[in-house]
Amino acid sequence: MCEVTLVGGGLSGALLALMLARRGVKVTVYERRADQRADQIEEGRSINLALSARGIHALSLVGLDSEVLARAIPMRGRYIHPVSGPCSLIPYGRKPDEVIHSVSRRGLNAHLLDALSREANATVHFQHRCTHYNPRAGALTVYDEATTNEFTTEVSCVIGTDGAASAVRDAMMHSSRMNYSQAYLEHGYKELTIPPAADGSLRIEPNALHIWPRGGFMMIALPNLDRSFTCTLFLPHVGTPGFDQLSTREAASGFFARTFPDALPLLPNLEDEFFRNPTGGLVTVRCSPWHFDGRALLLGDAAHAIVPFFGQGMNCAFEDCEVLLNLFDQHAANWDEVFPRFFEARKPNTDAIAQLALDNFVEMRDTSGDPRFARKRQLEHKLEERFPGQFVSKYAMVSFHRVPYLEALERGRVQDRILMDVCSRASSLAEIDADAVFACLHEAIGNVS
Numbered sequence: 363m364c365e366v367t368l369v370g371g372g373l374s375g376a377l378l379a380l381m382l383a384r385r386g387v388k389v390t391v392y393e394r395r396a397d398q399r400a401d402q403i404e405e406g407r408s409i410n411l412a413l414s415a416r417g418i419h420a421l422s423l424v425g426l427d428s429e430v431l432a433r434a435i436p437m438r439g440r441y442i443h444p445v446s447g448p449c450s451l452i453p454y455g456r457k458p459d460e461v462i463h464s465v466s467r468r469g470l471n472a473h474l475l476d477a478l479s480r481e482a483n484a485t486v487h488f489q490h491r492c493t494h495y496n497p498r499a500g501a502l503t504v505y506d507e508a509t510t511n512e513f514t515t516e517v518s519c520v521i522g523t524d525g526a527a528s529a530v531r532d533a534m535m536h537s538s539r540m541n542y543s544q545a546y547l548e549h550g551y552k553e554l555t556i557p558p559a560a561d562g563s564l565r566i567e568p569n570a571l572h573i574w575p576r577g578g579f580m581m582i583a584l585p586n587l588d589r590s591f592t593c594t595l596f597l598p599h600v601g602t603p604g605f606d607q608l609s610t611r612e613a614a615s616g617f618f619a620r621t622f623p624d625a626l627p628l629l630p631n632l633e634d635e636f637f638r639n640p641t642g643g644l645v646t647v648r649c650s651p652w653h654f655d656g657r658a659l660l661l662g663d664a665a666h667a668i669v670p671f672f673g674q675g676m677n678c679a680f681e682d683c684e685v686l687l688n689l690f691d692q693h694a695a696n697w698d699e700v701f702p703r704f705f706e707a708r709k710p711n712t713d714a715i716a717q718l719a720l721d722n723f724v725e726m727r728d729t730s731g732d733p734r735f736a737r738k739r740q741l742e743h744k745l746e747e748r749f750p751g752q753f754v755s756k757y758a759m760v761s762f763h764r765v766p767y768l769e770a771l772e773r774g775r776v777q778d779r780i781l782m783d784v785c786s787r788a789s790s791l792a793e794i795d796a797d798a799v800f801a802c803l804h805e806a807i808g809n810v811s
């Protein structure tokens with residue numbers, strides 16, 4: 363029986379373990395955290411993620427898509443909150459099913475682990491942290507947090523699904539000629555909560571991703587099942603404004619009163635949460651190769667952590683699982699063949715989504731409050747309606763289709779440049795000749811279908 367050891371039972375580790383176990387592979391998972399399923403499957407308020415087409419498709423391969431979507435909240439567009447004046451909804455897509463879904467991170471992980479626990483040939487060891495790995499010797503060292511016992515076990519094949527700060531990647535870097543870079547944004551993030559109103563009702567529109575774009579920074583909010591919203595403030599670590607300047611309760615609430623006046627009354631625990639919750643960093647990790655000698659592989663954030671502004675980190679990691687599974691089938695479980703092909707297939711695409719995510723930060727914080735951006739979305743929808751199958755917006759290519767990320771990047775950039783140019787020169791959609799714009803796009807890039 364083919365055997366594999368996964369380090370990390372988070373989102374990609376749990377899904378990949380499930381896929382491989384169902385192919386008859388004997389899977390052992392070492393996960394640093396305790397098993398949180400009992401109290402997390404009935405999740406309410408929690409940290410949430412946007413799930414879209416790629417992630418849903420990968421979940422469908424293990425029959426979990428309907429179950430996960432039943433506990434997700436569809437978000438139809440960006441709900442823009444200016445400093446003053448009326449809010450507006452900019453739809454993501456044209457069709458009713460062109461939505462993204464807010465899901466609980468812990469709830470989703472719990473569903474995957476629960477499904478995995480029903481597979482006879484899969485074992486998950488919780489509170490087991492990988493502390494060292496020697497890929498040449500095939501020796502994995504694990505610390506058992508419950509017993510405080512550290513042991514070394516022989517492993518024939520290891521897949522590192524242990525996230526952005528991967529211990530497996532660190533070990534591979536020391537054993538092979540791996541190139542590596544990490545780039546932090548000057549922005550960090552902090553999570554805050556909009557609770558339900560006193561009577562249990564919703565305080566803001568539930569079927570949208572809320573954005574407070576403010577030029578160099580922004581806040582967003584995604585809905586939870588318990589009618590609360592998880593807000594994330596993205597702000598420079600240092601500067602004016604910056605996290606370093608918000609060092610007192612007065613400074614924090616004063617900043618919110620000036621910058622997010624309509625959000626302040628929605629955040630009754632702002633001051634407590636602001637100082638209790640950590641400020642996280644935002645990093646892009648690039649490394650190559652992701653594999654060593656048919657014995658070790660990196661997947662998900664361990665191979666390619668990206669910033670969260672396209673809502674694709676998990677979706678991309680789930681797509682990784684699907685691609686690996688296809689190669690596993692094609693090459694009869696021969697890791698020597700599978701690992702290099704996986705790297706070759708995914709690396710250009712994960713580099714592309716890393717760039718798309720960085721670009722989208724600028725769009726979300728700087729331009730989504732700009733009327734030209736709203737006009738561009740309207741024009742995109744008009745083009746999609748008029749030229750079905752021939753024009754697909756960049757956002758749709760990434761979120762509603764499974765067009766390779768590299769293609770979405772290349773086509774999307776040309777489209778964005780042409781459409782932004784047209785929308786900057788017109789003051790309303792009525793002034794724009796959609797046929798002429800399509801002809802121009804067609805000449806530049808051909809069809810997207």
Ligand SMILES: Cc1cc2nc3c(=O)[nH]c(=O)nc-3n(C[C@H](O)[C@H](O)[C@H](O)COP(=O)(O)OP(=O)(O)OC[C@H]3O[C@@H](n4cnc5c(N)ncnc54)[C@H](O)[C@@H]3O)c2cc1C
Binds near residue numbers: 679
């Ligand atoms: C603020 C923020 C918002 C985001 N929003 C979105 C979004 O809307 N949509 C989206 O698609 N993505 C989003 N992402 C990205 C997404 O969270 C990641 O891409 C995704 O979690 C990657 O999955 P993974 O399995 O590779 O890593 P993880 O989910 O991080 O899982 C890694 C697992 O490995 C375990 N582990 C770590 N070290 C060890 C060790 N030494 N030994 C054993 N186990 C270990 C961890 O405990 C964890 O369970 C967001 C990220 C951030 C930071």
